[in-house]
Amino acid sequence: MIKEGKFGVQEAICLTWITIVSKVFFSSPAVLARLIGSTGWYATLISAAVALLGFSFIYLLLKRFPDKGIVEIFDIAFGRVIGFIISCILGLYMLFITVARTSELSGFLRVYVAPQSPNWFIIGIFVVCIYTLSILGLESIARLSKLLIYPLLLGFLTVLLLGVQNYDFNNLFPAFGYGLDKIAYNGILRSSVYGEVIILAIFAKSFQGARFIKKEGIIGISLSAAIISLSLLCCSLTFPYYIEQEITSPMYELSTLIDYGRFVQRVEAIFLYVWIMSNFISATVVFYSFMSIFCYTFRIPDKKPIIIGSCIILYTVSLMHKNIISIILGYISIIRNFGSLPLFVLPLITLIAVMIRKKGENTNA
Amino acid sequence: MNLILAIKNIIIYKEPKNTYEFELLEDEQEDMKSGADHTSYGNDTSAAQSLDNSNNVYKELNKNIEEIKQEFHFPTNKDIVIREFKVMRKTNACIVYIDGMADKSTINDYILRQLMTDQEMYEDTKISIDYITNNLLAINQITKHISLDQVIMQILNGLTALFVEGCEECIVIESRGYEKRNITKPEVEMVIKGPNEAFTENLRTNLTLVRKIIRNKELVTEFVPLGKTDNLTCAIMYIKGITNPKIVREVKRRITGLDVDIIAGSGGLEQLIEDHPLSLFSQLLTTERPDKTALYLMYGKIAIICEGSPYASLAPVTFFHFFHSPEDYFLHWQFSTFLRLIRWVATSLALFLPGLFIALTIYHQEMIPTELLFALSNAREHVPLPTLFELLAMEITFELIREGGLRIPGAIGQAIGIIGAVVLGQASVAAGLASPILIMVVSIAGLSSFAIPNYSIAFAIRLMRFVFTFFGGIAGLYGITAGIFIFGGLACSMKSFGVPYFSPIAPKTKAEHNIGIIAPPWTLKERADYLNTGNRSRTGGTVRGWIRQDKRGNDK
Numbered sequence: 024m025i026k027e028g029k030f031g032v033q034e035a036i037c038l039t040w041i042t043i044v045s046k047v048f049f050s051s052p053a054v055l056a057r058l059i060g061s062t063g064w065y066a067t068l069i070s071a072a073v074a075l076l077g078f079s080f081i082y083l084l085l086k087r088f089p090d091k092g093i094v095e096i097f098d099i100a101f102g103r104v105i106g107f108i109i110s111c112i113l114g115l116y117m118l119f120i121t122v123a124r125t126s127e128l129s130g131f132l133r134v135y136v137a138p139q140s141p142n143w144f145i146i147g148i149f150v151v152c153i154y155t156l157s158i159l160g161l162e163s164i165a166r167l168s169k170l171l172i173y174p175l176l177l178g179f180l181t182v183l184l185l186g187v188q189n190y191d192f193n194n195l196f197p198a199f200g201y202g203l204d205k206i207a208y209n210g211i212l213r214s215s216v217y218g219e220v221i222i223l224a225i226f227a228k229s230f231q232g233a234r235f236i237k238k239e240g241i242i243g244i245s246l247s248a249a250i251i252s253l254s255l256l257c258c259s260l261t262f263p264y265y266i267e268q269e270i271t272s273p274m275y276e277l278s279t280l281i282d283y284g285r286f287v288q289r290v291e292a293i294f295l296y297v298w299i300m301s302n303f304i305s306a307t308v309v310f311y312s313f314m315s316i317f318c319y320t321f322r323i324p325d326k327k328p329i330i331i332g333s334c335i336i337l338y339t340v341s342l343m344h345k346n347i348i349s350i351i352l353g354y355i356s357i358i359r360n361f362g363s364l365p366l367f368v369l370p371l372i373t374l375i376a377v378m379i380r381k382k383g384e385n386t387n388a
Numbered sequence: 389m390n391l392i393l394a395i396k397n398i399i400i401y402k403e404p405k406n407t408y409e410f411e412l413l414e415d416e417q418e419d420m421k422s423g424a425d426h427t428s429y430g431n432d433t434s435a436a437q438s439l440d441n442s443n444n445v446y447k448e449l450n451k452n453i454e455e456i457k458q459e460f461h462f463p464t465n466k467d468i469v470i471r472e473f474k475v476m477r478k479t480n481a482c483i484v485y486i487d488g489m490a491d492k493s494t495i496n497d498y499i500l501r502q503l504m505t506d507q508e509m510y511e512d513t514k515i516s517i518d519y520i521t522n523n524l525l526a527i528n529q530i531t532k533h534i535s536l537d538q539v540i541m542q543i544l545n546g547l548t549a550l551f552v553e554g555c556e557e558c559i560v561i562e563s564r565g566y567e568k569r570n571i572t573k574p575e576v577e578m579v580i581k582g583p584n585e586a587f588t589e590n591l592r593t594n595l596t597l598v599r600k601i602i603r604n605k606e607l608v609t610e611f612v613p614l615g616k617t618d619n620l621t622c623a624i625m626y627i628k629g630i631t632n633p634k635i636v637r638e639v640k641r642r643i644t645g646l647d648v649d650i651i652a653g654s655g656g657l658e659q660l661i662e663d664h665p666l667s668l669f670s671q672l673l674t675t676e677r678p679d680k681t682a683l684y685l686m687y688g689k690i691a692i693i694c695e696g697s698p699y700a701s702l703a704p705v706t707f708f709h710f711f712h713s714p715e716d717y718f719l720h721w722q723f724s725t726f727l728r729l730i731r732w733v734a735t736s737l738a739l740f741l742p743g744l745f746i747a748l749t750i751y752h753q754e755m756i757p758t759e760l761l762f763a764l765s766n767a768r769e770h771v772p773l774p775t776l777f778e779l780l781a782m783e784i785t786f787e788l789i790r791e792g793g794l795r796i797p798g799a800i801g802q803a804i805g806i807i808g809a810v811v812l813g814q815a816s817v818a819a820g821l822a823s824p825i826l827i828m829v830v831s832i833a834g835l836s837s838f839a840i841p842n843y844s845i846a847f848a849i850r851l852m853r854f855v856f857t858f859f860g861g862i863a864g865l866y867g868i869t870a871g872i873f874i875f876g877g878l879a880c881s882m883k884s885f886g887v888p889y890f891s892p893i894a895p896k897t898k899a900e901h902n903i904g905i906i907a908p909p910w911t912l913k914e915r916a917d918y919l920n921t922g923n924r925s926r927t928g929g930t931v932r933g934w935i936r937q938d939k940r941g942n943d944k
Contacts, residue, residue, distance in 0.1 A: 033896040132866060137751065140863070148863060148870050156877045163881035167873075169894035170880060285757055292752040292865055299869045328401040 027229040027315070028162030032239055035223065035230050037168045039243030040250070041175070042219040042308050045301035047251045048274045049127050050351045051216070052258045054359070056267035058209050060200030064256035069210025071248030074217030077367030078240045081224045084374045086233045087383030093224035093370065094319045099383075100376040107320055109369060113221075114316035116365040117309050118333075120219075122340045123354035124306040125149050128299065130347030134271050136295065142342055149306070150338045156307045157314065157330050161226060164311065168304050178297035179250070182274070183257045185281045185290075190260035200264075215362025216251070217244050219305070224370065225312045271347060274298070310337065410638045410663075412704070412886030412920055443536045449480050449553040452536075456484055456549075459540055468543075475524070477506045479515040480553040489546035491565020498526045499548060499561060517557045520550070529562035541619050568593065574676050576843055579715040586676045591695040595623055597678035598693075598700075602627070602685060612640060614657065614694065617649040622657065625681075625691040625700075632688065632920045635704060635885055639690055653697035664882045668851060670844035671884035672701040673709050680714045688921035690885075704885035704919065706892075708903040710845040711735065721906045728904060734839035738849050741833045742779055743860035743868050745826070749775050751864030767823035775826075776861035782822055782830045783854065785812055790834070891918040 055063035081093070088096050094113070098106035129145045137145065156164050200206055220243055223236050230236050258273040261280065270276050275298065278291040314333055318326050344350050377383050446452050453470060460468040472482040483499060502524050513519060521530050533539050539549050539558045546564035571593065574586040587594045595609055606628045614620040622643060626636050642661040651657050654674060662671040672692070675681055681691045681700040692701040702709075711731050716724040748755055749764065756764065771778060789808040796804050809831070816822040833853060840846040852875065859867035882889040892900045898917035901907030910931040915921045 031895055034894065136866060137864065144863075145866070148867065152870050152873050155874050159877050159881040163877050166880035166888065166890060166894040167877050169896060170876065170890055285759075288757075289754045292748070292755040295865045296869045296872070299866060300873060303870070303873045325401075325403070 027226050028160060028165075029229050029231060030162055030165045031231075032235055034165040034169045035235070035239040036243050036246065037172045038165050038304075038308060039220055039223060039239060040246050041168050041172065041301050042222065042305045043217055043243065043247035044250045045124075045298075045305035046216065047254050048298040048301060049131050049272050050347075050355060051359075052255055052273040053268050053270050054351065054355070055209075055213075055255065056259075056262075056264045056273075058201075059206050060197065061195050061259040061264040061267075062198070062200035062206050064252050064259055066200075066206045066210040067213070067216065067251050067255060068248055069207065070214040070216050071244055071251075073211050073214035073363075074220065074244050074367070075241065077214060077218075077363065077371070078220050078244060080367065080371045080374050081221065082233065082237050082240060084370050084377070085224055085227050085236055087374075087377060089233055089384065090228060092227045092315075092319070093221070093373075094316050096377070097373060100373045100380065109373075110316055110320040113365050113369065114313050114320060116362075117313035117316065118337070118340075119354070120358060120362075121153075121306050121310040121313060121337055123350065123358055124302055124309065125337065125341040126344050126350045126354060127347070128302045128306075129341065130344075130350050131272055131275070131298070134347060135275055136292075146338060146341045149303070150334050150341075152303050153307045153310050153337070154330060154334045156303075157311055157334075158327065161229060161308075161311055161315075164304065164307055165229075168308075171300060171304070175297055175301055178294050179254075182278045182281070182294050182297070183253065185283070186257060186261060186277050188282070189277070189280050190257070192260065194260055194263050195256075212363070213359050215359055215366060217247060218362045218366030219309065220244055221366050221370070222308055222312050225315060271351075272298075410886045411883075412632065412634060412918070444534050445536055445539065445551070445556055445558045447554055447556050449482065449551055452551045452558075453482055455536060456540075456551075459536075471500070473500065473504055475503045475515050475520065475552060476513075477504070481551060483548050483550050484543055485548040485563065486543060486546065489544075489566045490548050490563040494527070494561075494563045494565060495548060499550070499563070502526055503550075515552065515554075517552060517555045517559060520552065521559060525559070525561065527561050527563075531560045532557045533560055534558070541613070544619050545621065564592070571597070577675060577677050577680070577714060577841065579713070579718065582715055582718040583677075583679045585678055587678060587693070587698040587700060589696050589698050591621060591623060591693060594678070594693050594698075594700070595625070598625060598681050598685070598691065601679060601682035606630070607685070610640070612643045614643065614646065615649060615651045616647060620651060621695045623691075623693045623695075625685060625693065627685055627688070629922045630686070630688045630915070631690060632922065635690055635919075638885055639692065639703065643692075651694075654692065654694045654699045654701045655697075657692065657694055658701050663884060667878065667882055668848040669707065669879060669882065669889070670710070670842075670848070671705065671882065671889070672703045673705040673842065674699045674701055674844060675714075676700075677714050683714075683717065686926075688915050688919045704883075704887035706884065706887060706903070706918075707879065707889050710842040711840065713841040716906060721908050724906045728906065731839055731841065732904070734836035735849060738833050738836035738840065738846075739853055740856055740868065741829055741836070742783065742853055743856035743858075743871075744865075745829045745860075746776055746779055746857055747860035747864040747868055750861065764823070764825055767825050770820040771823050773821065776857070778822055778826055779830070779857060780854070782816070782826060783833075783857070785816075786830050786834050787850075887918050892916065 052063060055066070059066050084093065084096055085091075088099065091099070094106075094110045097109045097113075100106065101109060125146055128149060129142055132145050133140065133142070156167070220240050223230055223240050223243070227233075227236060230239060254274060258267055258277060261277050262270065262273060267273050275291060278294045279289065281290055282288040310333070314326055314329060317323070317329060317333070323329060344353070443455075446455070453472070456462070456468075456470065462468050462470065467486050467488070468484065469487050470482055470484050472480070475481045481503065483495065485495065503520070517532060521532070531542075533542070534557055536558075539560060542560045543549050546566055548561045548563040550559040550561060552559075568590040569588045571585050571588055573584045577586075578584075585597060587597065599607060604627065608626055608628050610624045612622050612624060614622045624636070624639055624643070639661070643657070646660055648660070651660065658670065658672045658674070659665050664671060673684075675684075676699050678700075681693075681702065684702045685691055689702050689704065692703070693699075694701075711728065713727070713731075716728065719727070753761060768775070773781070786809070789804075789812065792808065793804050813822075813827045813831075817824050817827065837846050837850055837853075840849060855875075856868055856871050859871040861867075863870065879889055880894060888895055891897055892903065898914070900914075900916045902912055913927050913931060914924050915926060917924070
């Protein structure tokens with residue numbers, strides 16, 4: 024049988040936190056600036072609130088089926104055939120997220136860091152990293168995320184602190200951006216930003232019960248919201264919204280503007296590890312979720328034989344994009360606009376189904 | 389054919405083997421009192437007699453002598469001494485020992501003289517094993533064996549075997565007296581403030597050195613034979629009631645499960661019993677200091693000491709333990725904390741500096757301040773080699789000097805090291821083969837590696853430095869980050885006797901204020917949580933009880 028290992032609350036929180044937060048380091052702030060101006064920093068709090076609501080459905084579902092992962096619950100709720108289809112949708116969506124992450128990082132590196140390096144090379148290194156960690160298993164990924172959270176957080180906060188010299192509070196205006204309706208609409212729609220919290224449900228067996236998952240999910244979403252909001256605020260303080268929307272990676276640009284005398288300037292390369300490492304962890308976790316779902320759906324007892332195959336699929340699909348614009352306007356846009364459907368709506372439908380069919384331990388819940 | 393097999397092995401799926409993986413889980417903690425079974429050194433016959441009876445001591449002395457001669461290839465083998473005589477001038481007997489391993493004065497004065505003296509007043513006494521042990525032999529440590537195999541093993545250890553006509557038991561007398569080195573100063577783990585005793589090659593001396601520090605009746609020493617043909621003895625030390633018995637059992641299981649003719653001391657044993665032998669990181673901590681061994685034993689760890697090896701292997705350990713120096717505990721905690729921070733900086737420099745230099749000069753020149761960039765480009769102007777090749781060449785030269793300096797004896801070795809470094813460095817700059825800045829980078833990285841207190845981990849970092857240099861060369865900081873991710877993942881998947889390698893940070897366990905920054909000694913009240921020790925508390929309440937007493941006194 025597939026064994027993912029067991030780990031504690033802190034590892035779970037770090038895993039969720041990094042997985043959710045990593046996307047803010049790339050194109051997300053620019054897209055938000057285009058949609059809602061300089062109000063992204065509080066609009067994301069609306070997204071977080073909606074995500075918490077979505078997570079409450081996931082939690083209620085898991086509470087009814089202790090010691091079961093969400094994929095097993097799909098089977099129980101809908102039967103083998105429909106459960107299989109739903110699991111496949113979730114699994115493929117996870118693969119799609121991984122592809123988007125990989126392509127986005129590759130595009131980012133080609134724009135800012137290594138313009139002459141070919142895509143196959145950058146993505147190749149990425150896939151080797153994912154492959155290695157997938158072989159080692161979820162327990163190692165969780166431990167690594169716990170270990171790396173300290174240098175990542177340190178680097179991230181250093182960038183924000185050193186960027187103080189460029190902050191201009193006038194950039195936060197107009198305070199309501201393009202209008203409250205748009206803020207509310209995009210805030211709700213983009214709750215998918217926090218959708219990766221579903222990994223807690225996919226690997227529910229490793230997280231020591233629903234009570235702990237509730238704690239991990241709430242803290243994970245809240246901390247992620249705080250970090251995302253803070254970074255969006257700093258981006259908005261640094262760049263006027265009409266400039267921010269033109270920048271591929273506002274957070275990286277923010278680090279390039281750090282200038283304290285002749286020696287401390289153009290230090291953005293030092294902080295590269297923050298953006299890259301968080302993306303590595305995030306993509307690996309999501310990719311591992313895909314494999315876990317795939318193995319369960321097709322009743323494959325061991326993950327190892329499918330890792331190489333899955334990595335080859337990831338590698339080839341990640342290469343299928345024209346440029347970073349096509350990634351941002353294509354993959355990322357789809358994930359943000361429709362991500363809530365598989366990540367929050369599917370568990371909600373499942374919850375309704377189990378309540379109607381009176382399945383699970385706590386039928387009065 | 390081998391290539392085809394290798395490809396086949398990669399492609400074809402094999403079912404995962406159901407190998408037993410030892411885990412130290414909190415909910416499985418066992419009653420410490422029931423603890424580990426132990427057989428202490430110098431016990432009576434009981435431990436030895438459990439072996440099969442197929443090769444027991446004969447009643448007839450001649451048969452025993454013949455058997456011994458055959459087993460030891462006597463008389464071709466000149467080391468073995470078989471001395472026949474009569475006990476109290478009436479019963480035939482013989483002693484067997486290995487020349488040079490046994491102490492001759494013990495044999496002459498306290499075995500032969502005692503046994504061969506004519507005691508007329510006891511003429512009618514029947515000579516038996518019990519009579520000899522109770523009345524004749526003036527030796528403090530004696531064991532009785534019925535298994536001839538056990539007797540042979542003890543003879544090989546330097547003890548003397550006494551066979552008596554008509555007795556089905558053999559007396560094995562403690563008479564070890566081989567040459568041994570005196571206790572000297574530690575050579576690898578030197579300290580300025582602290583004890584200066586190091587282990588020697590003699591097992592008994594090493595155990596005594598530890599016992600001298602821990603004067604606790606709960607300190608248990610178990611002996612386990614190592615190797616199938618060389619009968620090396622290995623001691624397992626732990627403190628009953630503190631050390632988790634599961635760890636003791638697991639260590640014994642692994643050692644007794646070894647099936648190899650000879651084991652090269654503690655270094656060889658470590659590789660055979662550690663959880664991840666393919667990893668660069670060692671999972672047992674080797675030390676030559678008895679005080680460090682004693683300290684770790686008190687923390688709930690196990691010490692494995694092999695005969696003939698001047699080191700103790702400590703387990704379970706975490707990654708952070710490799711950066712602790714014994715001096716940390718003898719200095720003020722603020723000084724120790726500073727030294728530890730320096731060691732962490734040194735580790736980072738030793739590991740990443742050459743890689744970062746390559747990454748910055750090849751891929752991220754924008755980060756280098758303009759003046760420094762000019763200096764760099766001026767220095768490199770006449771160097772024909774690519775930076776990566778130049779750096780690797782200098783690193784290899786540095787390793788050559790280091791290895792060469794070790795092989796050349798004493799003061800000449802040090803001189804060769806310094807002269808080699810200076811002359812080679814200057815000459816290569818003058819010849820236009822390397823730039824001065826690069827030589828500085830290599831030197832700083834090399835110097836930093838000497839600041840790492842553990843030799844095994846320093847070696848691992850030396851090797852990994854090459855990997856990071858390569859990663860930095862092929863993909864800049866992206867490559868280095870990928871390297872950290874891969875090596876970090878591999879290290880996070882490791883365990884040392886069931887304890888995750890990065891405990892107590894990943895996974896998080898209860899705080900241990902001694903892994904990086906040292907907390908004041910009076911706050912270190914508990915043993916590490918991840919060891920699941922029998923007794924977590926190191927104190928009855930307040931470490932500095934005198935403060936409370938003083939206050940009470942003032943109140944009065």
